Amino acid sequence: MTLTELRYIVTLAQERHFGRAAERCHVSQPTLSVAVKKLEDELETPLFERSKATVQVTPLGEKIIAQAQRVLEQSSLIFDMASAGKDQLANPLRIGAIYTIGPYLFPHLIPELAKAAPQMPLYIEEGLTGTLRTKLRSGELDVIIVALPFTETDVVTKPIYDETFEILVPANHRWKERDAIHKEELLEERLLLLGEGHCFRDQLLEACPAIMQKLNNPNNTLIAEGGSLETIRHMVASKLGITVLPQSALGMDQYENAMLISRPFVGPAPSRTVAIAWRASFPRPKAIDALVNAINQCHRPAKAATAVS
Numbered sequence: 001m002t003l004t005e006l007r008y009i010v011t012l013a014q015e016r017h018f019g020r021a022a023e024r025c026h027v028s029q030p031t032l033s034v035a036v037k038k039l040e041d042e043l044e045t046p047l048f049e050r051s052k053a054t055v056q057v058t059p060l061g062e063k064i065i066a067q068a069q070r071v072l073e074q075s076s077l078i079f080d081m082a083s084a085g086k087d088q089l090a091n092p093l094r095i096g097a098i099y100t101i102g103p104y105l106f107p108h109l110i111p112e113l114a115k116a117a118p119q120m121p122l123y124i125e126e127g128l129t130g131t132l133r134t135k136l137r138s139g140e141l142d143v144i145i146v147a148l149p150f151t152e153t154d155v156v157t158k159p160i161y162d163e164t165f166e167i168l169v170p171a172n173h174r175w176k177e178r179d180a181i182h183k184e185e186l187l188e189e190r191l192l193l194l195g196e197g198h199c200f201r202d203q204l205l206e207a208c209p210a211i212m213q214k215l216n217n218p219n220n221t222l223i224a225e226g227g228s229l230e231t232i233r234h235m236v237a238s239k240l241g242i243t244v245l246p247q248s249a250l251g252m253d254q255y256e257n258a259m260l261i262s263r264p265f266v267g268p269a270p271s272r273t274v275a276i277a278w279r280a281s282f283p284r285p286k287a288i289d290a291l292v293n294a295i296n297q298c299h300r301p302a303k304a305a306t307a308v309s
Helices: 003-015 018-024 029-043 059-085 102-116 129-138 183-188 199-207 209-214 229-237 285-298
Strands: 048-050 055-057 093-098 122-127 143-147 155-170 191-194 221-224 243-246 260-264 271-279
Touching: 003 018, 003 029, 003 048, 003 059, 018 029, 055 059, 093 102, 093 129, 093 285, 102 122, 102 285, 122 129, 129 143, 129 271, 143 199, 143 285, 155 229, 155 285, 191 199, 191 229, 191 243, 199 209, 229 243, 229 260, 271 285
Parallel strands: 093 122, 093 143, 191 221
Antiparallel strands: 048 055, 143 271, 155 243, 155 260, 155 271
16 A cells, blocks of 8 residues: 555545546556556455446445545645755754853854844753763754864864963953963962863863962962853952953953953963864754854954953
């Protein structure tokens, strides 16, 4: 039994004539006749009474053809769903980002994506790299935004942009007259750091190995376990120490009365590469392209730091 055969018997029941039914089904009359007889043989019951003048549906045939009509309607819905699925920008896109990227990218990214793909609902989530990795693998997230290096089996990674790190200090700090700071000079200050698990912390320690010397001295280093860059930024504004942030997280315009200033490192400055990652089997490449284009549109490298006025 096939959908084609069901369509033949439904059409024949409507037309009550083999010739007209065949014409509507765009097949020859013998083809339709053979198919109907084949189905009747398979069901082991006649569906039609045939005569030279007309074709009548049997009582049992009425019930079977009514069910066939429902099957055809349901199959049509399946095709409609599949057709809608071909629009890769019509279904939700679930995006994850690490904590040191999400708060600074999502407010700009979401409007850009809404303009590029207005029919694509968005779900966003922030988390640690390890958590996002697990959710990407399980299918809970479609794509994640992370900092390189990031490797995972059967996952595609695409670098999007680079950003350097800068030093954030209170506005009245002794470095306010300096143009740039050497990495080693961080050892002279109380440094505020994220806790373990944050890839930004690991990248900073890799770029400035001397900082490791400070981690065992609570008088010189304050670690915000489970904290955020926002918490650390406010702590710097409260003159509890200094910190290092990626340019996108400096947020200098959020403070009044020149509470904070930032200074670049003496080159080569530490930096990170931000990338997106998605499963190689993800069936919506156009959604990935839309995300990449939106990030490119909204990402603007941070300007050289100056005090807030």
